[in-house]
Amino acid sequence: MSIIADLYRVEAIWPDARELPANGDLSGAVKVSLIPKDGIRLPRHDLIGLPFVRRFKRYFKRVPVLGFNKAAYFKEMESKITEARKDARNARNARKTSTPVPFNDKFVEPKLDECVNVICLKNARLYICNSNGSVLVTPPDYELYL
Amino acid sequence: MAATIQIHEMTTNADTGVNKTSGTVRFKNVASTTSTTADANDPIPIPAAGSNLSFVKKLRPYMEAPPDTNISNIRWYTDGTNGFGTGITVNAKNIGITFGTHYQTAMSGGADLFGYTSASPLNGDGTDAGPFVPADDGTYIGDIIELQIAVASTAISGAKTAETLTCAYDEI
Numbered sequence: 037m038s039i040i041a042d043l044y045r046v047e048a049i050w051p052d053a054r055e056l057p058a059n060g061d062l063s064g065a066v067k068v069s070l071i072p073k074d075g076i077r078l079p080r081h082d083l084i085g086l087p088f089v090r091r092f093k094r095y096f097k098r099v100p101v102l103g104f105n106k107a108a109y110f111k112e113m114e115s116k117i118t119e120a121r122k123d124a125r126n127a128r129n130a131r132k133t134s135t136p137v138p139f140n141d142k143f144v145e146p147k148l149d150e151c152v153n154v155i156c157l158k159n160a161r162l163y164i165c166n167s168n169g170s171v172l173v174t175p176p177d178y179e180l181y182l
Numbered sequence: 183m184a185a186t187i188q189i190h191e192m193t194t195n196a197d198t199g200v201n202k203t204s205g206t207v208r209f210k211n212v213a214s215t216t217s218t219t220a221d222a223n224d225p226i227p228i229p230a231a232g233s234n235l236s237f238v239k240k241l242r243p244y245m246e247a248p249p250d251t252n253i254s255n256i257r258w259y260t261d262g263t264n265g266f267g268t269g270i271t272v273n274a275k276n277i278g279i280t281f282g283t284h285y286q287t288a289m290s291g292g293a294d295l296f297g298y299t300s301a302s303p304l305n306g307d308g309t310d311a312g313p314f315v316p317a318d319d320g321t322y323i324g325d326i327i328e329l330q331i332a333v334a335s336t337a338i339s340g341a342k343t344a345e346t347l348t349c350a351y352d353e354i
């Protein structure tokens with residue numbers, strides 16, 4: 037399975053046919069392409085004739101903190117209950133001596149990791165979202181954090 | 183191939199921690215050297231008056247697999263909304279690479295964690311400054327972020343649903 041940072045491949049063309057440098061420099065390029073590696077799910081982006089400066093990826097890594105996922109915790113606890121305990125619980129419920137209380141706490145879907153490819157131009161920045169291929173154009177000094 | 187960066191909960195020193203990338207950083211009434219497990223043990227009791235503090239948690243990025251060229255610009259932030267309700271606050275600060283100790287007294291010099299948002303994130307590489315290169319593979323990168331939760335007498339009892347902390351970084 038591809039990790040989200042690897043969903044796009046970057047290609048660039050220079051008039052002198054040089055190779056894409058590893059340091060992210062795009063100055064002088066005449067065409068920069070972001071090509072989805074699977075070729076199907078994401079749109080391709082071709083940027084032509086723009087004043088390119090550099091490129092990089094910005095990765096957003098999510099960490100759940102300051103509490104825990106109650107739904108997942110009780111699901112795990114439920115999986116550890118022995119058969120004897122379940123039998124006892126069923127017998128108790130059959131006698132109707134107490135009413136089972138369903139776990140009904142809210143469950144917040146955790147935010148997923150995200151990655152954007154950033155193409156810096158002299159007069160703008162293009163943020164291309166790896167999860168859905170959408171593009172955000174911002175001023176050149178704007179820092180996008182999702 | 184993109185780098186693999188993990189978020190670790192630090193235990194005994196600035197270069198030893200537990201991977202929390204797919205887990206939860208659980209605040210407790212004991213130090214991380216005793217337990218980093220996300221269970222219901224050692225919760226923070228609600229005091230009759232004033233506030234009770236958790237032991238601090240220390241987080242740091244770990245380079246599990248190297249980037250092609252480098253990693254830089256590490257930033258930490260939240261969605262800006264404290265979802266824990268009345269009486270629960272969280273402080274955070276960057277402590278550089280000086281590990282210090284696990285303590286339960288009030289953090290000095292910290293600021294509200296939820297004040298660090300996508301518009302004004304907490305700098306995560308001010309002391310251990312990048313860029314971090316492939317030679318840093320298998321090591322901790324950037325600064326240690328210290329967190330502490332305070333539970334006031336007005337808090338509502340029960341386990342709280344986790345909030346999300348985001349660690350952002352640039353990679354070439």
